[in-house]
Amino acid sequence: MTNCIYIVGMGPGSEKKMSFEAKDILEKMDVIIGYKVYLDLLEEEFRTKEFISTPMKKEIERCKICFEKALEGKKVAIICSGDAGIYGMASLMYEIKEQFYADSQIELRVIPGITAAISGAAELGAPLNHDFCVISLSDLLTPWEKIEKRLVAAASADFAIALYNPSSKKRSHYLKKACEIMEKYIEKSRPCGYVKNIGRDGTEICVCSFEELKEESVDMFTTVFIGNSSTKVIDKKLVTPRGYNRNE
Numbered sequence: 001m002t003n004c005i006y007i008v009g010m011g012p013g014s015e016k017k018m019s020f021e022a023k024d025i026l027e028k029m030d031v032i033i034g035y036k037v038y039l040d041l042l043e044e045e046f047r048t049k050e051f052i053s054t055p056m057k058k059e060i061e062r063c064k065i066c067f068e069k070a071l072e073g074k075k076v077a078i079i080c081s082g083d084a085g086i087y088g089m090a091s092l093m094y095e096i097k098e099q100f101y102a103d104s105q106i107e108l109r110v111i112p113g114i115t116a117a118i119s120g121a122a123e124l125g126a127p128l129n130h131d132f133c134v135i136s137l138s139d140l141l142t143p144w145e146k147i148e149k150r151l152v153a154a155a156s157a158d159f160a161i162a163l164y165n166p167s168s169k170k171r172s173h174y175l176k177k178a179c180e181i182m183e184k185y186i187e188k189s190r191p192c193g194y195v196k197n198i199g200r201d202g203t204e205i206c207v208c209s210f211e212e213l214k215e216e217s218v219d220m221f222t223t224v225f226i227g228n229s230s231t232k233v234i235d236k237k238l239v240t241p242r243g244y245n246r247n248e
């Protein structure tokens with residue numbers, strides 16, 4: 001029997017920022033599986049569903065539950081915040097399928113969501129309106145040396161940068177460490193910013209200089225933005241020009 005598991009990006013948090021497609025699919029599901037923090041955001045809206053959560057670092061188990069439930073014939077969705085294909089569960093679901101459920105008739109479908117870089121950028125103005133890079137500072141799954149190389153490459157190539165996972169309890173100094181690596185390429189006055197709890201209660205928006213950013217303590221629910229060399233502050237917002245006025 002063919003069954004389909006939906007891998008759904010729910011956007012940054014509030015239902016308003018979820019796509020119609022994502023909402024429509026979640027409404028049709030029997031089981032919604034995810035990390036508890038995200039399920040809590042959904043629970044009120046989709047009260048009739050079976051919710052299954054596994055803690056952080058139990059991602060493989062979470063994926064396997066999806067396949068097991070789908071094999072029972074249930075309609076299953078696994079949810080991620082933002083987009084499921086950006087530091088989300090989409091790739092792991094494909095890998096688990098290949099490794100453990102290759103012979104099953106289960107099909108995987110990824111439903112896009114607004115990732116934090118995009119929803120956060122909108123809060124700040126237009127910081128990513130030219131070429132940009134997204135880099136995660138989490139070294140749980142990526143060696144720090146590789147993260148360092150990517151920071152240097154992005155800063156030296158003058159990309160605007162969105163930093164995910166800028167901090168956690170164990171990595172509270174990582175943003176400072178990252179700024180120190182990039183300061184060779186980025187002047188102290190470069191406009192930067194961050195947004196905490198995008199699309200959720202307690203949203204906090206900050207525009208600051210690169211020098212100030214280095215000293216900021218941000219948490220794991222924050223996305224950090226570093227402008228490129230053309231980024232400026234207009235009307236208290238962070239704006240990276242496309243360059244339309246260059247020849248006027």
Ligand code: SAH
Pocket residue numbers: 012013080081082083084085086087088114115116117120163164165166195196197198199200219220221222223224
């Ligand atoms: N799949 C998610 C990213 C997961 S990685 C997405 O596409 O958005 C987790 C990191 O994403 C966090 O540490 C933070 O940097 C960022 N993030 C996710 N949701 C956020 C939110 N609502 N507000 C601010 N940052 C968020």
